[in-house]
Amino acid sequence: MTSEKRRTPAGAAVLRGDITRAIRRALMQELAAVGYGRLSIEAVARRAGVSKTAIYRRWNSKLDLVLETVVAAAGNKLPALDTGSLRSDLALLFQVVAVALGHPLASQIIPDLLAEAARNPTIDQTLQQLLRTKQQEICGRLISRAVERGELPAGTDPDAAVDLIVGPLYWRLAITRAPLTPSYLDLLVESVAAGLTADLAASRPQEVPAPR
Template identity: 65%
Template sequence: MAWGTSSPWRCAARASDSVAGTEGSRKRVGTQPYRRCGTLSHVTTEKRRAPAGAAVLRGEITTAIRRAVLQELAAVGYGRLSIEAIARRAGVGKTAIYRRWSSKVDLVLEVVVAAVGKRFPLPDTGGLRGDLELVFLIMTRALGHPLAAQIIPDLLAEAARNEQIAQTLQRVLRDNQRDIGGQVVGRAVSRGELPPDIDLDIAVDLIVGPLYWRLAVSRTPLAVEELPGLAAAVAAALGVASQPAVPSELGVPLPGTVTRTDTGQS
């Protein structure tokens, strides 16, 4: 094909120049006629909308799903939990859940971590026993909540069968416990009630262990009137734990151990 005046490429180029000049001089968006290969046509100059990106996730739907997860966990446990039941309780479709989480375990762990991993400042009561009593009061109310009382034991049992749940719970619970214990122990150290070299891990176990055992494992109610006595006992235990270890001189073997005697045989 010869590159003459009737070439469609040249016609289109002239039309483009004409449109650009018209928009620049008249500031008008519309259509401009041009002759393309002997016929009258139009070039549209109307701006097209850019294609929309990913759908925006609505916050109220996410909140409803999170609430439904906790309610379903408390009602049926992790083993019987289903995405269908969560969606039904939240009043949404399953696709709304899968847009946010890829699987049931990811959904449950994120929701539980957000609930369990919340950190809060502890008011300074001015003494170790007072701080411990305040911690015990807060933990008693948290672990005694109807949802927590059902969910935590169930997930701890599920952790024995699911390594992902076990590792996540261990990390989140330990971080939360160390945060609480660190505040209590740090203040006691600054007041001179505990030595600076106290083992924080042992201290945290002594602080949170009795309550977790009582409320989450044995599930025995703990009255508010018992908290001062528990705080005094834990404070005393922390004082003992901060002392240097003394080798045992009893010479009594632990139950189940085998005592080896020197028979003189080679």
């Protein structure tokens, strides 16, 4: 019996990973430069050095390209936030987020997409689902560990806690567009930790000074 080399079926699309990565990089650069509204497949193709066909073999539309690329970028794993204390976990989280959001591409793309989400229900739904998933994955575990360590009360509302953690970062990034400086992050750690632990401190019985 003669052995035959296995061949790729005729007509099957073989998508090269290097081209896909080049398109994604070009998309992020173009999106940062012109925003979603002025973004075009033609411009992304030119920047990536590929044909429009190469893009349309992978994504059906500009919207699909943007959403898939943003979701893939957001899916990058963060380091394990388990330092042994709530304040240290918050400090590490804020430092990682500050570095990520401080990247020139991120600082330009994220506010633009948030603004576009107000006009485009598909973008809004995708971003909302992505944000909820990432918040639960990161902040939800952070809160659960703090409860297990006794740093937060067992009845801590995870949604409210996530809002308290993420809210200041969103405000700083999308509204005031102010930098996330080290001094601001230090202050944020103390403020958020104090807010989260307020219920626990209030629930603990107050010591009555012994009569002298």
